[in-house]
Amino acid sequence: MIHIRILICLLICPLAAAVTVAVSIASAADAPPGASSCSGCHPATAGVATPVPRLAGRDAAQITTAMTEFRTGKRPATVMDRIAKGFTDDETKAIAAFFAAQKD
Numbered sequence: 604m605i606h607i608r609i610l611i612c613l614l615i616c617p618l619a620a621a622v623t624v625a626v627s628i629a630s631a632a633d634a635p636p637g638a639s640s641c642s643g644c645h646p647a648t649a650g651v652a653t654p655v656p657r658l659a660g661r662d663a664a665q666i667t668t669a670m671t672e673f674r675t676g677k678r679p680a681t682v683m684d685r686i687a688k689g690f691t692d693d694e695t696k697a698i699a700a701f702f703a704a705q706k707d
């Protein structure tokens with residue numbers, strides 16, 4: 604009996620892992636470079652209690668302006684000034700458009 608369980612697990616576990624990898628590749632393909640790093644701090648789903656505001660569904664121009672102001676130091680920040688410096692204008696615009704297009 605134990606052998607059968609182990610055998611079933613050996614068959615199913617890699618399958619589950621493969622599905623997980625396939626799903627994450629599929630969703631990562633939609634996101635422009637760098638966008639997935641934002642959701643480490645900015646919650647991807649509504650209803651998450653966090654002081655870091657959500658980006659999904661926001662106006663793209665608003666995100667781009669905030670990123671530019673963080674980068675230039677016009678807008679005070681704890682971490683976003685350093686993060687914003689890692690992205691060019693074009694990369695920031697692509698990320699902003701990606702989040703603006705997201706719905707809940």
Ligand code: HEC
Binds near residue numbers: 641
């Ligand atoms: C390490 C955590 C962290 C990561 C990663 C992160 N942010 Fe932030 N973000 C913050 C914090 C904290 C603030 C509030 C300002 C501050 O203290 O820096 C903020 C503020 C912002 C704001 C202003 C929101 C507002 O309404 O005031 C924007 C826009 C923003 N982040 C965009 C991004 C984008 C785009 C990325 C990915 C490229 C990103 N952030 C990655 C932590 C993070």
